[in-house]
Amino acid sequence: MSNTPTDLRYAKSHEWVRDEGDGTVTVGITEHAQELLGDLVFVDLPEVGAQLEAGGDCAVVESVKAASDVYSPVTGEVTEVNEALDGAPETINEDAFGDGWIFKVKLDDAGELDNLLDADAYNALVAEEDH
Amino acid sequence: MIYEQSRSGRQATAQTNFEMPALPDIPQELLREQPAGLPEVSEMQAVRHYTRLSQKNFSIDTHFYPLGSCTMKYNPRACNSLASLPGFLSRHPLAPDTHSQGFMACMHELQEILKHVTGMHAVSLSPAAGAQGEFAGVAMIRAYHDARGDDARTEILVPDAAHGTNPASAVMCGYKAREIPTGQDGDIDLEALKEVLGPQTAGIMLTNPSTVGVFERRIKEIAGLVHDAGGLLYYDGANLNAILGKVRPGDMGFDVIHMNLHKTFSTPHGGGGPGAGPVGVSQRLEPYLPVPMVDFDGSDYVWLTEKERSDTIGRLSAFAGNAGVLLRAYVYARLLGREGMHRVAEFSSLNANYLLKRLMEAGFDAAYPERRASHEFILTLKKQAKELGVNTMDFAKRMLDYGVHAPTTYFPLLVPECLLVEPTETEAKEDLDDFVEIMKTIKQEAETQPELVKQAPHTMPVRRLDDVRAARELDLAWKGQE
Numbered sequence: 001m002s003n004t005p006t007d008l009r010y011a012k013s014h015e016w017v018r019d020e021g022d023g024t025v026t027v028g029i030t031e032h033a034q035e036l037l038g039d040l041v042f043v044d045l046p047e048v049g050a051q052l053e054a055g056g057d058c059a060v061v062e063s064v065k066a067a068s069d070v071y072s073p074v075t076g077e078v079t080e081v082n083e084a085l086d087g088a089p090e091t092i093n094e095d096a097f098g099d100g101w102i103f104k105v106k107l108d109d110a111g112e113l114d115n116l117l118d119a120d121a122y123n124a125l126v127a128e129e130d131h
Numbered sequence: 132m133i134y135e136q137s138r139s140g141r142q143a144t145a146q147t148n149f150e151m152p153a154l155p156d157i158p159q160e161l162l163r164e165q166p167a168g169l170p171e172v173s174e175m176q177a178v179r180h181y182t183r184l185s186q187k188n189f190s191i192d193t194h195f196y197p198l199g200s201c202t203m204k205y206n207p208r209a210c211n212s213l214a215s216l217p218g219f220l221s222r223h224p225l226a227p228d229t230h231s232q233g234f235m236a237c238m239h240e241l242q243e244i245l246k247h248v249t250g251m252h253a254v255s256l257s258p259a260a261g262a263q264g265e266f267a268g269v270a271m272i273r274a275y276h277d278a279r280g281d282d283a284r285t286e287i288l289v290p291d292a293a294h295g296t297n298p299a300s301a302v303m304c305g306y307k308a309r310e311i312p313t314g315q316d317g318d319i320d321l322e323a324l325k326e327v328l329g330p331q332t333a334g335i336m337l338t339n340p341s342t343v344g345v346f347e348r349r350i351k352e353i354a355g356l357v358h359d360a361g362g363l364l365y366y367d368g369a370n371l372n373a374i375l376g377k378v379r380p381g382d383m384g385f386d387v388i389h390m391n392l393h394k395t396f397s398t399p400h401g402g403g404g405p406g407a408g409p410v411g412v413s414q415r416l417e418p419y420l421p422v423p424m425v426d427f428d429g430s431d432y433v434w435l436t437e438k439e440r441s442d443t444i445g446r447l448s449a450f451a452g453n454a455g456v457l458l459r460a461y462v463y464a465r466l467l468g469r470e471g472m473h474r475v476a477e478f479s480s481l482n483a484n485y486l487l488k489r490l491m492e493a494g495f496d497a498a499y500p501e502r503r504a505s506h507e508f509i510l511t512l513k514k515q516a517k518e519l520g521v522n523t524m525d526f527a528k529r530m531l532d533y534g535v536h537a538p539t540t541y542f543p544l545l546v547p548e549c550l551l552v553e554p555t556e557t558e559a560k561e562d563l564d565d566f567v568e569i570m571k572t573i574k575q576e577a578e579t580q581p582e583l584v585k586q587a588p589h590t591m592p593v594r595r596l597d598d599v600r601a602a603r604e605l606d607l608a609w610k611g612q613e
Contacts, residue, residue, distance in 0.1 A: 036547075039599040041599060041602035041603050042602070064598045064599055064602055065541045065544075066541065066544050067295075068544070089603070090603075
């Protein structure tokens with residue numbers, strides 16, 4: 001799992017979170033998650049302005065194999081969604097940690113980020129699930 | 132496409148001179164300006180076209196069809212021929228009851244048979260398909276809570292392995308679906324269940340045996356917990372075949388069940404065609420059953436409608452469900468009788484367990500090796516995918532070359548490289564053995580010449596379809612030749 005960026009935080013349900021340092025975070029699904037899902041064909045984005053709860057489902061990613069919920073790793077308000085995914089869901093397959101981001105959230109409580117996993121802990125989780 | 136054979140002016144009755152009759156009674160403004168754009172072919176072209184298409188079919192009449200969770204068993208021809216008796220076919224749904232006593236007697240008996248075999252208090256046959264049965268079932272749960280003024284119940288619990296229809300039905304009835312995890316042994320994670328139960332719990336939707344192909348052993352405990360929290364238990368009849376006449380959902384503590392007659396009671400598998408999804412309920416949900424139902428008043432069979440059943444959730448279709456489909460199920464149930472139903476459960480489970488053991492001996496990994504299978508089981512081809520680069524889809528496609536319809540792939544989602552196999556009770560031992568040999572052969576091919584498997588099928592009318600492009604660039608309508 002050499003391609004798990006160390007500057008991100010991770011949820012057990014395979015989302016990543018990037019702290020933008022201004023009270024907002026960017027959220028996507030991990031490289032491992034996109035690999036499991038296979039070629040994505042559809043992404044159902046949350047609404048801008050929607051209030052998310054940590055652990056609540058807020059988006060759907062659909063591949064030819066499966067439709068899977070995306071859970072918000074944090075509590076807060078959606079400030080922006082990646083509209084480009086509408087026409088090009090494969091961006092997540094191609095660049096899960098970059099252009100394949102899904103939505104941005106204004107945090108209610110920045111302390112919540114401490115509940116998330118770091119890259120090492122996430123890699124350990126993936127290794128264990130793979131067992 | 133039959134449209135590609137179309138030639139302007141060609142008619143089915145090619146040899147007869149056929150003139151369109153004039154339609155003087157229909158006002159000019161109601162007539163279409165352009166012809167309907169139907170294919171113009173001869174009768175023989177139509178026959179050949181559709182016969183050729185049917186020959187390309189993988190069907191239970193021609194191939195082993197172990198499509199897990201779908202119960203693709205053989206439907207006895209008698210079900211079809213008896214349900215097609217002229218008296219049934221010619222009966223008009225608006226005919227007076229006195230002219231329909233025979234049909235109504237069959238429906239009443241079917242209600243009673245389904246009641247007894249599921250252990251429920253009452254049954255309504257009217258839902259026109261499994262999905263509508265699910266909707267009706269959850270709608271009754273809602274009606275029950277609403278009637279008690281218990282409107283804080285907003286959640287329906289659904290295991291992570293459930294059919295996608297379960298959360299969909301819950302949402303259609305205005306509930307929030309909440310997922311509960313499956314434990315390592317295939318049973319529901321009871322601790323996780325306890326955590327999410329509460330005054331917001333409207334009910335739980337379960338299949339038993341579950342979607343991972345094992346019997347939920349602590350069902351009584353689950354029923355107790357959910358009932359104590361004030362919730363109701365919904366039984367998805369998807370896997371009823373495994374327990375038919377052996378264990379009854381009513382005895383397990385379920386309050387409502389829908390039955391997929393096409394799976395367990397030998398009616399046609401729809402593909403969108405007419406279906407039937409009867410619902411059964413415990414005593415407390417009885418008032419809410421959908422109408423119409425058939426009652427026997429001691430001398431005559433009568434319809435029960437909104438008039439007699441004012442608390443009903445209402446009608447789900449214009450008449451009493453799909454009569455022809457229900458009749459097939461009735462004939463099937465009568466052909467089997469009580470003993471026959473026991474044998475369905477016994478042989479569907481025996482066949483599945485035999486197949487599982489033999490495939491494990493052949494080197495395949497079971498997802499739940501320590502558990503006895505119900506009527507279906509799950510293999511995981513994780514090892515083959517990792518070591519040989521040949522995944523479940525490759526195996527499935529290669530099976531087509533050997534004349535086997537592939538089992539269900541990649542469902543349930545929680546098992547990686549999942550192959551869900553359901554042989555059903557109607558397959559002979561020799562057919563099961565053949566399947567084992569085919570699986571062994573493909574495994575060997577995967578080890579020695581993986582490309583052969585990865586590029587399969589080689590003998591079908593089409594090779595691998597680009598399903599990613601098909602999903603991304605949906606193209607559903609034929610728009611003529613370019």
